[in-house]
Amino acid sequence: MALTKVTADVLILSANVAIDSPVLSNTATGTYTLGGTPTISSPTVTGTTSFPDGSASTPSIFRAGDTNTGVFFPAADTLAASTGGSERMRIDSSGNVKFVGSISVGNATPAASGAGITFPATQSASSDANTLDDYEEGTWTPRIENVGASQVVTLTNAGRYVKVGRLVWATINAYATNTSAITATSHMYLRGLPFAAETSGYVGSVMSQYPSQPVSLIDIDGTEAPMYVPSGAQDFTGFTRNSWGGATSISWRMSFCYQATA
Amino acid sequence: MALEKTTSVDQITVTENGIVLFREATRIMEDGNEISKTYHRTSLTPGQDLTGQPANVVAICNVAWTPEVIAAYEAQQKANRLAGDA
Numbered sequence: 001m002a003l004t005k006v007t008a009d010v011l012i013l014s015a016n017v018a019i020d021s022p023v024l025s026n027t028a029t030g031t032y033t034l035g036g037t038p039t040i041s042s043p044t045v046t047g048t049t050s051f052p053d054g055s056a057s058t059p060s061i062f063r064a065g066d067t068n069t070g071v072f073f074p075a076a077d078t079l080a081a082s083t084g085g086s087e088r089m090r091i092d093s094s095g096n097v098k099f100v101g102s103i104s105v106g107n108a109t110p111a112a113s114g115a116g117i118t119f120p121a122t123q124s125a126s127s128d129a130n131t132l133d134d135y136e137e138g139t140w141t142p143r144i145e146n147v148g149a150s151q152v153v154t155l156t157n158a159g160r161y162v163k164v165g166r167l168v169w170a171t172i173n174a175y176a177t178n179t180s181a182i183t184a185t186s187h188m189y190l191r192g193l194p195f196a197a198e199t200s201g202y203v204g205s206v207m208s209q210y211p212s213q214p215v216s217l218i219d220i221d222g223t224e225a226p227m228y229v230p231s232g233a234q235d236f237t238g239f240t241r242n243s244w245g246g247a248t249s250i251s252w253r254m255s256f257c258y259q260a261t262a
Numbered sequence: 263m264a265l266e267k268t269t270s271v272d273q274i275t276v277t278e279n280g281i282v283l284f285r286e287a288t289r290i291m292e293d294g295n296e297i298s299k300t301y302h303r304t305s306l307t308p309g310q311d312l313t314g315q316p317a318n319v320v321a322i323c324n325v326a327w328t329p330e331v332i333a334a335y336e337a338q339q340k341a342n343r344l345a346g347d348a
Contacts, residue, residue: 031334112295112296112297113297121272121273121287122273136301137301137302138285138301138302139272139300139301139302139303140302140303140304140305141302141303142305147343147344147347149307149309149310149311158302161303187343187344187346187347191305191307192304192305192306193305194283194303194304194305195283195303196277196281196283196305202299217337221339222277222281222282222307223281223305223307224307224339226343226344228344238344238345238346239346261277
């Protein structure tokens with residue numbers, strides 16, 4: 001051992017000394033200080049270990065050679081992590097967690113734009129009633145047909161949708177020029193819903209149809225929704241072209257909600 | 263900096279009663295990294311005309327929509343239809 005000096009309280013070793021399987025122990029309260037930048041290979045710590053506060057740019061625990069990425073302690077009872085010298089995550093003394101950028105669940109890749117929660121592109125459905133397991137937004141292709149789909153209204157534009165968990169909110173903003181394809185007294189069905197609906201019997205919300213009268217979706221089933229209009233104080237009847245006076249072209253502007261199967 | 267726009271069917275779902283739902287994803291890629299993504303969804307009911315639908319969706323519909331599936335779907339829908347509709 002390259003022991004160079006022993007004073008009353010200090011053991012000094014020369015530089016670049018290797019000590020095989022050293023055990024530093026102290027039966028009384030005390031501190032061992034290793035000066036300079038010693039290299040310790042695979043130590044086992046049986047007690048607690050403390051580190052200085054550090055900062056986002058100089059975290060107190062970091063990967064060798066990457067001094068601006070690691071863990072630091074910005075305040076008492078507070079833990080934080082940084083990458084590239086910037087704080088990315090913090091847990092405060094109350095257990096609140098703050099993320100600076102996007103987070104993802106289900107092994108999804110966090111969105112590169114903005115900040116938010118990114119869900120998997122393919123839903124990983126949870127059966128738990130308190131778990132939010134999906135978010136998606138996009139466009140869809142609505143169809144308005146008679147019961148047998150032998151008469152089809154051509155819509156010139158697509159609908160939009162937002163799905164949050166099992167809740168689907170969908171809109172249609174389209175113009176139809178051939179509503180006469182459906183005979184004036186045939187009931188109309190809205191089809192092509194972007195997600196399959198929960199078991200038959202569920203009721204979609206009332207939607208507004210421009211410029212005529214409100215239409216209701218009742219008994220949404222699968223991706224089909226029969227269309228109804230009020231026929232009295234407490235009743236509904238099937239929606240037909242005659243419901244808006246037999247017009248052969250019309251703007252369809254609707255929005256409605258329903259519950260998806262997952 | 264190379265921009266590339268791609269559209270593909272990235273999800274096809276067949277429900278228990280034969281409804282086929284599919285999603286087309288349009289992605290804008292810059293040097294191989296995705297910078298934008300939009301979705302469009304379409305659903306098809308058993309027996310529906312498949313003209314103009316993507317080939318891989320048509321292939322799945324043709325497998326899933328057996329005469330029995332189409333008949334069962336029609337029977338199921340009848341129970342849900344408006345009075346007067348066959």
